[in-house]
């Protein structure tokens with residue numbers, strides 16, 4: 056029987072609606088409007104699309120959206136100056152610096168200049184440390200979205216074998232931390248992993264975050280496993296016309312869907328959850344900044 060298709064788009068809509076409800080309540084009862092500042096340096100086309108979508112969805116949820124678009128040649132000191140201003144602006148509860156940054160900017164330095172309580176991406180070294188030591192933190196949006204989808208489908212994750220394919224700081228490592236926090240037995244696989252197909256075949260939960268189109272075929276998947284495909288890869292799509300492209304994941308959907316118990320599609324799986332979680336994190340940051348209980 057083919058796998059259940061996990062509808063990340065619909066799930067993300069419910070998350071955004073819940074956030075919007077809390078925002079309305081915050082404004083009515085506390086006179087507060089959560090604010091998210093997004094900083095984009097340079098002209099990277101994919102980043103421009105992400106930033107535009109973030110701005111639209113932030114406003115749709117009733118929050119204030121502040122966009123700062125800086126030229127690619129912006130000096131580091133100027134970017135750090137802007138972050139300093141946003142850190143001390145009481146209307147800004149969340150700050151996101153869109154990655155990747157142009158090569159002359161030190162991304163670690165820039166991210167660690169964001170006030171940790173406003174670091175809605177969860178990439179600041181303090182938030183990374185807090186997540187890994189079980190303390191209250193900001194949780195990176197993409198892994199948080201994956202975790203929500205997994206909990207929704209599987210309930211208690213305790214004792215399940217989870218394989219995270221990829222060890223990046225923005226997806227793989229925080230994903231592994233979250234699954235460990237939920238008492239999974241976690242394996243993190245990467246480009247040096249031996250016998251990768253066998254490692255994957257052991258997974259009750261397989262999270263693929265490699266950035267290689269359709270790398271994971273169906274015969275790497277344990278029958279009935281839950282497969283979360285984080286990959287977003289643009290590939291040629293001659294069937295749509297000359298020069299056309301389309302998005303595919305890191306998992307070969309057509310063969311995986313015959314084996315898995317459930318799987319996220321690309322697009323329409325993890326992608327929409329990322330922005331929904333960004334909005335949820337901004338709401339959380341606003342509540343924490345004002346000493347209010349955190350929304351569920």
Ligand code: NDP
Nearest residue numbers: 197221222223226245246264265266285286287325326329
């Ligand atoms: P990175 O390039 O930072 O990391 C890729 C990871 O995959 C690395 O750990 C690398 O191993 C591993 N890897 C690469 N090739 C292989 C291989 N042949 N076998 C095993 N492991 C391999 O990518 P990101 O984590 O930033 O992103 C991963 C994917 O997720 C991308 O497609 C990206 O577009 C997508 N993404 C989607 C988001 C969303 O909102 N849905 C958000 C963020 C990312 P090693 O460390 O050994 O080099």
